Amino acid sequence: xxxxxxxxxxxxxxxxxxxxxxxxxxxxxxxxxxxxxxxxxxxxxxxxxxxxxxxxxxxxxxxxxxxxxxxxxxxxxxxxxxxxxxxxxxxxxxxxxxxxxxxxxxxxxxxxxxxxxxxxxxxxxxxxxxxxxxxxxxxxxxxxxxxxxxxxxxxxxxxxxxxxxxxxxxxxxxxxxxxxxxxxxxxxxxxxxxxxxxxxxx
Numbered sequence: 001x002x003x004x005x006x007x008x009x010x011x012x013x014x015x016x017x018x019x020x021x022x023x024x025x026x027x028x029x030x031x032x033x034x035x036x037x038x039x040x041x042x043x044x045x046x047x048x049x050x051x052x053x054x055x056x057x058x059x060x061x062x063x064x065x066x067x068x069x070x071x072x073x074x075x076x077x078x079x080x081x082x083x084x085x086x087x088x089x090x091x092x093x094x095x096x097x098x099x100x101x102x103x104x105x106x107x108x109x110x111x112x113x114x115x116x117x118x119x120x121x122x123x124x125x126x127x128x129x130x131x132x133x134x135x136x137x138x139x140x141x142x143x144x145x146x147x148x149x150x151x152x153x154x155x156x157x158x159x160x161x162x163x164x165x166x167x168x169x170x171x172x173x174x175x176x177x178x179x180x181x182x183x184x185x186x187x188x189x190x191x192x193x194x195x196x197x198x199x200x201x202x
Contacts, residue, residue, distance in 0.1 A: 010185035
């Protein structure tokens with residue numbers, strides 16, 4: 001993985017770690033865009049969560065940190081040719097940060113993130129979205145720098161994973177972050193991408 005040397009803060013620099021980080025997103029339904037999920041570190045410590053009580057519409061979601069403070073919000077854009085979501089800072093949906101949408105007219109599906117007030121995308125995700133295996137890149141100076149890998153936990157990776165897959169609808173996703181990457185932004189992006197492609201299946 002090509003590792004950024006400067007913080008890539010989108011939501012908050014406090015979520016940019018100096019070293020590489022692996023997070024695990026645990027969902028409660030068939031997709032991460034369902035009612036609730038948690039994001040934990042390798043040590044099991046809670047990093048982020050979405051509580052079903054924090055939103056009343058499927059079009060809005062609020063992501064909380066481990067203290068229960070809203071750090072980001074997601075809302076569907078109603079007027080868009082392709083499924084798209086708007087990313088907000090905090091939980092009041094008053095301060096837009098970026099727009100997340102599928103890129104059109106490309107042979108391979110990709111999702112781009114355009115920061116508020118900019119014309120060109122600042123981030124791109126590409127890979128096998130339906131299989132939940134893709135990479136995220138920062139775009140700068142005509143170059144792509146890989147800042148994260150996202151992949152679904154195999155049901156055969158452990159006896160525990162197999163038991164969960166057989167007995168419940170829960171699935172887990174791993175988010176491997178490069179040093180300096182914004183953990184909150186990438187956790188939210190993972191949820192947004194899941195929602196975009198879940199909607200295409202419906």
